[in-house]
Amino acid sequence: MTNLVGDVSSAARILPELNGEKLFIQKGKGAYLWDDKGRKYIDTALGFGAVLLGHSNDLVNAAVAQALADSAAPSWAHVREHGAATDLARHTGELSKVIFTNSGSEAVHLACRAARAYTGRGRIAKMAAGFDGWFDDVSFGNVTSQEACFEDGARPSTERTTLIRFNDFLDVERLFAEDNDIAAIILEPMLANAGCIMALPGYLKHVQDVAHQHGALVICDEVLMGFRLYAGLAGVREGLDPDLASVGKAIGNGVPVSAVVGKPHILAGFEEGRVARGGTFSGNPMACSAVTSTLSQLDDRDYEHLIRRGNELRVAIEAIFNSHGMTVTTSGYGNVFGIWLAAHAPTTYEEALRSANLVFTKALHLALREAGVLMMPSPYGRIYISFDHNHIVVGEMKVAFEKAATKLSEQFANA
Numbered sequence: 001m002t003n004l005v006g007d008v009s010s011a012a013r014i015l016p017e018l019n020g021e022k023l024f025i026q027k028g029k030g031a032y033l034w035d036d037k038g039r040k041y042i043d044t045a046l047g048f049g050a051v052l053l054g055h056s057n058d059l060v061n062a063a064v065a066q067a068l069a070d071s072a073a074p075s076w077a078h079v080r081e082h083g084a085a086t087d088l089a090r091h092t093g094e095l096s097k098v099i100f101t102n103s104g105s106e107a108v109h110l111a112c113r114a115a116r117a118y119t120g121r122g123r124i125a126k127m128a129a130g131f132d133g134w135f136d137d138v139s140f141g142n143v144t145s146q147e148a149c150f151e152d153g154a155r156p157s158t159e160r161t162t163l164i165r166f167n168d169f170l171d172v173e174r175l176f177a178e179d180n181d182i183a184a185i186i187l188e189p190m191l192a193n194a195g196c197i198m199a200l201p202g203y204l205k206h207v208q209d210v211a212h213q214h215g216a217l218v219i220c221d222e223v224l225m226g227f228r229l230y231a232g233l234a235g236v237r238e239g240l241d242p243d244l245a246s247v248g249k250a251i252g253n254g255v256p257v258s259a260v261v262g263k264p265h266i267l268a269g270f271e272e273g274r275v276a277r278g279g280t281f282s283g284n285p286m287a288c289s290a291v292t293s294t295l296s297q298l299d300d301r302d303y304e305h306l307i308r309r310g311n312e313l314r315v316a317i318e319a320i321f322n323s324h325g326m327t328v329t330t331s332g333y334g335n336v337f338g339i340w341l342a343a344h345a346p347t348t349y350e351e352a353l354r355s356a357n358l359v360f361t362k363a364l365h366l367a368l369r370e371a372g373v374l375m376m377p378s379p380y381g382r383i384y385i386s387f388d389h390n391h392i393v394v395g396e397m398k399v400a401f402e403k404a405a406t407k408l409s410e411q412f413a414n415a
Contacts, residue, residue, distance in 0.1 A: 007022065012048060015365070016362060023035055023374075029056045030055055030386075030388040031043060031390075031393045041372050041373060042373045042393055042396060042397055043055065044374060044385065045374060046385075046386055048224075048249070049384055050249035051384075052253060052294075052386050053297055053388070054386045057253050057293075059293050060252075060289075060294055060297075062293075064255055067288070068286055072285065080288035080292070081100070081288050083292055084283070084287075088261065091227070091231055092247070093233070094241070094263055095233070095242065095261035095262050096261075096264060097262050097266075097271075098261050100257065100258070100288070101259060101260065101282050102258065104248040104249065107247065107248055107258040107260050108132045108133040108135070110260045111244045111246050111260045112124045112137065112183075112184065114244055114266060114270070115217045115266075116183045118266050118269065119184070119217060120183075122159070123157070123182055124137065124219075125161075125182050125184070125186070125216075126141060126163060127187070128147070128148045128156075128165055128349060129145075129352070130143075130191055132188075132246075138186070141161070141163040142193075143193055143349075148163070148349060149353065152171075155174075155175070162179060164185070165349070166191045166197060169200075169203060169206055172206070172210050173210055182211075183216060183217065184244070185208075185217075185218055185219070187204060187219065187235060188225070189220070189238060191349065192332075192382065193380060194349050195331065195346065195355075195380040195381075196331045196337050196338035197331065197349065199238070200347060204238050205238070217243040217266065218242045218243055220234075220244070220246075221245075223247060223248040225336070226247040226251070227298060228333075228336060229303065230303050231298045243263055245262070246259075250298075252290035253290060253294045255287060256287065306334065306385070307335055309385070309394055312334075313334075313385070314334065316398050316401070317330060317339065318330060320405050324405040326408070326412050326413055327341070327343050329342055329343060329345050330345065331345035336382050337383055338382050339364070341360045355379075356379035361377055362377050363411065365377035367404035367407045368400055368401070371399070372396070372400055
């Protein structure tokens with residue numbers, strides 16, 4: 001009997017058994033993880049997007065260790081917090097005010113509170129099938145939930161949350177015709193947790209324009225995509241002018257840290273004490289040290305080369321499966337993408353539901369695991385690569401995919 005509920009503290013960590021064995025990770029370095037039996041794997045989950053510099057980055061570890069040695073919880077304002085906020089704000093444009101939190105879920109929650117306080121409205125609209133944290137309000141309508149698919153005129157809503165369909169230009173207009181209590185819309189640069197569904201040209205800007213026309217704010221949920229395409233916010237690169245953004249994951253290279261960044265007038269309520277915030281560990285010295293060290297390194301990294309290397313891997317994966325009689329496509333970017341057993345990548349969640357193949361994805365996960373690569377077993381999962389996934393590592397990944405495709409070809413050829 002185990003005392004740990006379900007063997008893990010987060011359901012995302014649950015993996016199927018392989019040859020009767022459960023997987024327990026002992027350590028990680030660079031692009032690799034080692035399990036408790038000493039077996040080595042190429043990691044493509046990378047802290048679900050958090051580890052961009054590679055596992056156990058020496059500079060980040062050294063900075064965090066020094067902060068821990070100085071004091072893990074000094075209670076009061078400390079010497080590292082202002083510097084980390086300045087470093088972060090330098091990358092987020094007009095979103096120049098920062099509040100640190102501990103997880104992406106907390107950051108989204110606080111951004112929603114900010115939007116409600118500023119507008120005086122009560123309801124937040126999120127993308128159906130999007131994942132914006134596990135807190136009750138925004139977990140409504142998550143991927144695979146019954147609410148995530150709905151017909152016109154039957155929009156699922158609660159007192160505090162409502163849904164809109166990703167890539168549906170008219171649905172956001174219908175939203176404001178139906179509801180005058182929308183404080184903000186949460187926008188993701190792509191619907192990552194639904195399998196990396198890319199936004200159609202002009203869609204994100206259209207949602208922003210309609211929201212602003214009706215007095216609602218725009219929250220860019222950048223916990224996953226922020227700092228992954230370049231050292232900044234993906235939504236801003238897409239031409240957006242958000243009022244708030246939640247960031248996390250990559251800003252600390254795996255050290256637990258996140259933040260809300262926003263325009264000064266939007267976050268003024270917190271500064272003036274009119275809106276509640278807290279968190280014993282928010283902006284703690286280790287987190288702030290991780291942010292400062294991580295961002296200084298990301299400023300010097302060649303993102304274009306990383307994304308090009310990942311796109312070459314995507315092309316190779318599709319070609320490998322095609323050579324074994326399986327039609328596979330990928331969706332997303334070079335350093336974060338999904339794999340579909342389909343001829344075309346989905347552009348809506350409804351299409352993703354039809355393309356999702358749990359049997360294939362689980363079989364692919366197990367075959368890759370046997371070949372030394374760890375990949376999410378969900379049909380809506382993603383493959384990440386870090387700056388430590390160099391051409392040698394990517395070459396090893398291609399060999400593993402060749403082995404996996406050979407193994408899966410009898411079961412899934414011409415599927």
